[in-house]
Amino acid sequence: MIQINGITKTFGDIRSLDKISVTVGDGSIFGLIGSNGSGKSTLLRILCGIFAPDEGTVTFDGQPVWENPALKGEIIYLSDEQYFLPASTLYEMRGLYAAFYPRFDESLYCRLCDLFGLDDRRRLSTFSKGMKKQAAVILALASCPKYLLCDETFDGLDPVMRQLFKRLLVDAVAERGMTAVVASHNLSEIEDICDHIALLHRSELVFARELDDLRGEIHTVQAVFDGEFDPTTLRYPIVRCARRGSMVTMVVRGEHDAIEASVRAAGAQFCELIPLTLEEIFISEMEERGYDYTSLI
Template sequence: MIEIKGIKKRFGDIEALGGIDASIEDAKVFGLIGTNGAGKSTLLKLLSGIIRPDAGEILVDERSVYENTAVKEEILYISDELYFFMNASPKDMIEFYVNLYPKFDKTFCKKLLSGFGLDENRRISTYSKGMKKQLSVILGLSAGTKYLLCDETFDGLDPVMRQTVKSLFAEAILERGLTPVIASHNLREMEDICDHAGLLHQGGIIFSRDIDDMKLSLHKLQCVFKDDNITDDILKKDGLDIVLHKKTGSIHTFTVRGGRDEIINRISTYNPIFQEIIPLSLEEIFISETEVQGYDIKALVL
């Protein structure tokens, strides 16, 4: 488990992180979401021990990470700017990682390379951008570390590849309790992969929650009432936790917090002509949640 306690980091006059508290549970895919400059990369660099915080502490399995090689052996960081040695092939990189990460699984790595159609003897500099990203994820997964920190690694990958990676993550989570931490500014792409998401904005985490929990506790309801006088105020007074309400013609669209059955039961008492629960996208969940907290999510992420 990674615990982030009151982390602050400044770069000259710029405050990158202004006192962050969060925790990342083991064996879950954590999505770190935020706009460019929100502090995602800074946080990942702090988590991987590349840079030192100005204040606060980061504990990885209750141990400090900075200049702690034992902890760093359990963390692999994939930067948004990928780096491979000059003229190196995947084979060379495997040899390099084998020396550094004791649990590196060469066989697994070669199997993945073959599965992804990457030639282990070809020079990496001749790979496309997407292939390089695939290679970095393969190396990261093969390193056998407990934590895999990915900075914008999946941005630009096609949905098939994202699904493949998700299943690989799921496999690793089940087999050895891998905890991937994925930073991105793209909510749509994160939705396929993450179990838990934290929204970072202006150096602080606005909220951090389990995506399934969010999906289970927040619903989009579309309905048409016979009685035109039914308003959201009436429904609220009746105990419905309405986060958002829109009315287009006679169709009401509510975003309501609470259990699905409970919401349907309550709405049914108003004898709607039509009612339907529609699944919420991660984007909609974020819109709802952030608007509740007074932020305009569209300005932040989308």
């Protein structure tokens, strides 16, 4: 279990994280989403012990991560920018990882090289951007970490490799009970695999929720009204509302059945509710905080 308690981090006069508290359960795939510059990468770097927070604590199963090499042997940070030793091959990097990660699995490493189809005797500097990312994924998964922290790992991988990475990730979670924190802007990608989602905006935590609960409480409603419809009669908060002829389309907060009953009670001839995708939830949450492109163009 990862416990993040009241983390604050500033760089000069920039406050990057402001009193963040989140708990990540064992065996969870935890999605970290947020606007650009919201502090996702800073949070991941604090989690893996690269940065020390100004205030607050981070513990893994009760152990602090800061200057704790034994615990760091259980944690892999898949950074957005890979670091490889100068002029090294993947095979040589394998030696470095095996020295630091006590559970490094040689046979898994070989199997992963085959799966991704990488030649591990070739210099990494000759690899394309996507192949370097694959190399980093191979090293990370072969290290069999208890905790895997991913920063935009889907970025730069082609669709087939993304699917392969997702399968390997869920397999490590199902087989070994690995815990993963996945920061990404690719919301449709992480929607399939995450069970919890935390949203950061302007250095603050907007929410940390179970994904199914989150999706169950905000809906797009399409309804047809013969007469007038007064949105204020609806007992649920309306995020957005547009009317075209007799058709009203709105985004409403609340549970499916309760909203449907309320819309019908308001005189709807027809009413249909569709759950929002994670991307739509993200945009709605951002809009409510005044962060939307319509105010920019």
